[in-house]
Amino acid sequence: DTAVSQTPKYLVTQMGNDKSIKCEQNLGHDTMYWYKQDSKKFLKIMFSYNNKELIINETVPNRFSPKSPDKAHLNLHINSLELGDSAVYFCASSQDVGAGNTIYFGEGSWLTVV
Amino acid sequence: QKEVEQDPGPLSVPEGAIVSLNCTYSNSAFQYFMWYRQYSRKGPELLMYTYSSGNKEDGRFTAQVDKSSKYISLFIRDSQPSDSATYLCAMSDVDSGYALNFGKGTSLLVTP
Numbered sequence: 001d002t003a004v005s006q007t008p009k010y011l012v013t014q015m016g017n018d019k020s021i022k023c024e025q026n027l028g029h030d031t032m033y034w035y036k037q038d039s040k041k042f043l044k045i046m047f048s049y050n051n052k053e054l055i056i057n058e059t060v061p062n063r064f065s066p067k068s069p070d071k072a073h074l075n076l077h078i079n080s081l082e083l084g085d086s087a088v089y090f091c092a093s094s095q096d097v098g099a100g101n102t103i104y105f106g107e108g109s110w111l112t113v114v
Numbered sequence: 115q116k117e118v119e120q121d122p123g124p125l126s127v128p129e130g131a132i133v134s135l136n137c138t139y140s141n142s143a144f145q146y147f148m149w150y151r152q153y154s155r156k157g158p159e160l161l162m163y164t165y166s167s168g169n170k171e172d173g174r175f176t177a178q179v180d181k182s183s184k185y186i187s188l189f190i191r192d193s194q195p196s197d198s199a200t201y202l203c204a205m206s207d208v209d210s211g212y213a214l215n216f217g218k219g220t221s222l223l224v225t226p
Contacts, residue, residue: 041122043158043202045213056213090157100146100165103214105157
């Protein structure tokens with residue numbers, strides 16, 4: 001069973017399009033995250049939700065909008081895609097917020113904007 | 115954001131060698147230290163987790179934290195080709211405890 005699953009795994013799209021990446025976790029965790037890994041492999045947090053409420057929103061353009069319909073799902077919608085949005089997006093989850101919680105990552109979604 | 119520094123490598127070692135991977139950091143408030151392993155085209159998976167200073171051992175892996183020097187290490191004994199991956203250090207503190215601060219990762223290749 002996949003603990004944190006995200007779809008699609010690969011996405012190639014044109015500039016200006018709107019796209020979504022879906023994420024689901026079956027671990028019963030309360031907290032979910034979106035991380036971005038850029039071309040230099042640097043992994044950086046974008047958003048964090050705890051019990052469907054936004055708790056972290058890093059300096060991410062407004063074109064990125066997370067949505068959490070329930071605790072097990074955290075989707076990422078991106079409007080007006082730009083070339084610089086090309087990256088790998090990782091969904092993750094942890095039991096709860098707080099520094100001591102182990103974070104489990106999905107396998108990533110490779111987004112290429114052309 | 116360059117709170118966590120990590121040499122990207124690549125680091126190439128022969129099978130059976132002892133591997134030493136390191137990170138330095140600037141935020142003295144960090145208390146939780148982790149090492150993640152990331153295979154190509156996969157998500158990071160947690161290898162080791164340490165709270166505050168000290169050593170932790172798990173099989174062939176040993177994690178060390180020296181808070182006074184703001185320096186953490188991961189040692190891999192009897193390295194195997196299957197250990198070839200990117201190793202990312204990560205850390206967090208109570209104040210920003212909701213998010214992990216990652217190093218850029220060190221690419222390791224263990225040759226047979």
